[in-house]
Amino acid sequence: MKKESALKQQLQHTIDNKTKPLGALGRLEEIALQIGLIQQTTKPVIRQPHIVVFAGDHGIAQTGLVNAYPQEVTAQMVLNFAHGGAAINVFCRQNQLTLKVVDAGVNFDFTSHSTEVLNAKIGYGTKNYLNEPAMTIAEAEQAIEKGRSIVRQLTVDGCNCIGFGEMGIGNTSSATLIMSAITGLPVVEFTGRGAGLNDDQLQKKIDTLQEVFKKHTLNELSQQPIDLLSRVGGFEIAMMAGAYLEAVQLQLIVLVDGFIATAAMLIANEIFRATKQPSPVPDWTTLTDHCIFAHTSHEAGHEKLLRHLGVTPLLHLSMRLGEGTGAALAMPMIQAAVNFLNEMASFESAGVSTQNAER
Incomplete structure (x- = not known):
C-alpha cells in the first residue's frame, strides 16, 4: 500500500471516529484531511x-x-497597508495573522518605509502590453525566484501556513488574459468591473483585452507560462506564482x-506541470490538490474559473477587494x-457508545 493511501485511511479513520455523526463537521472534515496529507501527519499543526x-x-x-x-x-x-489602515490590516489583527507587504514592482519609491514594505522591486511597473x-x-523569471x-x-522564521494577496491597479485585466489563455475560455467570460467600472468602461475594457489577446496570440501560449507572464502579466502576479511553487514544495x-x-x-500550476516537479504528497498531480480556496470573489469570472477547476471555496461573501482579505477571513476555519482533529475526543476515549447509532 502506498504511503499516501495508508496515511489517508488513517486520517479518515481518526476523523470518522470523533464524537459526532459521520460527516457532521462538513467541509471542516475535508480540510482536516487535506491538511494532514499536506503535512504528511495525523497530528498537523499551524505555526x-x-x-x-x-x-x-x-x-x-x-x-x-x-x-x-x-x-x-x-x-x-501600499502606504495604507504600511500604516495599518486597510481591510487586510483589520482582519489580520483580528485573527492574529502576521502581514507582510511586498513591493514587487510599484511605480513608487518606498525607501522611507523600508520597515513596513519589503523591497523586492523588479521594476517601476510593467510596460503597456497594448x-x-x-x-x-x-x-x-526574476520575479518568480524572488517569490520563492x-x-x-x-519558513526559516517558523511559518507553515500562508495566504497570498495582491494590490495593483489594472491587475484584473492581467488576470483575465491569463485565465482566458490557460483555460481556452473567451476573454469576456472573465472580464469584470474591477474596482468599479460603469457599463461603458466595462465594454471598453472588454474590447481592449480582446485586442491584446489577439495581438500577443495568447491562445498559443497556454502551455508556455513564462512567456505568457512576460506578455501580459504583472510583477506581483509573477512573484505570487513563485511563492505558490515554493510553498507547495x-x-x-x-x-x-x-x-x-x-x-x-x-x-504556478502550469510551471509545476511543465517542469514536472515532484509533488511532496504522493498521487497529487496539480497545485489545486495542495491549495485551499478561501472564497468566491464577486469578480465576474472567478466563480466560473473555480467551477472549471472543480474546486469548492470555503466562503461566499460577495467580496471583490483583493489584498488577501478572503484568505485572512478563512484562516480561522483552517485552525478549527x-x-x-487534534483535540476532539474519539468515541472510545470519551466512553460514548456507538452501538446501533446512525452515524
Whole structure:
C-alpha cells in the first residue's frame, strides 16, 4: 500500500471516529484531511500563519482603458497597508495573522518605509502590453525566484501556513488574459468591473483585452507560462506564482484568495506541470490538490474559473477587494479543522457508545 493511501485511511479513520455523526463537521472534515496529507501527519499543526500581499503596477493602467482608478492608487494603498489602515490590516489583527507587504514592482519609491514594505522591486511597473510585452522573460523569471525566496525566508522564521494577496491597479485585466489563455475560455467570460467600472468602461475594457489577446496570440501560449507572464502579466502576479511553487514544495498550508490570486495559481500550476516537479504528497498531480480556496470573489469570472477547476471555496461573501482579505477571513476555519482533529475526543476515549447509532 502506498504511503499516501495508508496515511489517508488513517486520517479518515481518526476523523470518522470523533464524537459526532459521520460527516457532521462538513467541509471542516475535508480540510482536516487535506491538511494532514499536506503535512504528511495525523497530528498537523499551524505555526505563525501569514498573509503576504504582493503589490505591482501595470503599464496598461496609465491609458485608463481598463481601470476606474489612476495608477497612483496602487502606491497609496501600499502606504495604507504600511500604516495599518486597510481591510487586510483589520482582519489580520483580528485573527492574529502576521502581514507582510511586498513591493514587487510599484511605480513608487518606498525607501522611507523600508520597515513596513519589503523591497523586492523588479521594476517601476510593467510596460503597456497594448504596445509591447509587459516584461522580459528574464524579469518574469526574476520575479518568480524572488517569490520563492520570500517564502523560504518565512519558513526559516517558523511559518507553515500562508495566504497570498495582491494590490495593483489594472491587475484584473492581467488576470483575465491569463485565465482566458490557460483555460481556452473567451476573454469576456472573465472580464469584470474591477474596482468599479460603469457599463461603458466595462465594454471598453472588454474590447481592449480582446485586442491584446489577439495581438500577443495568447491562445498559443497556454502551455508556455513564462512567456505568457512576460506578455501580459504583472510583477506581483509573477512573484505570487513563485511563492505558490515554493510553498507547495515546502509543504505549507496554502490559501488562495480571489480572482488575481487564482490567476497566479494557474500560472504556478502550469510551471509545476511543465517542469514536472515532484509533488511532496504522493498521487497529487496539480497545485489545486495542495491549495485551499478561501472564497468566491464577486469578480465576474472567478466563480466560473473555480467551477472549471472543480474546486469548492470555503466562503461566499460577495467580496471583490483583493489584498488577501478572503484568505485572512478563512484562516480561522483552517485552525478549527486542525484543532478538532487534534483535540476532539474519539468515541472510545470519551466512553460514548456507538452501538446501533446512525452515524
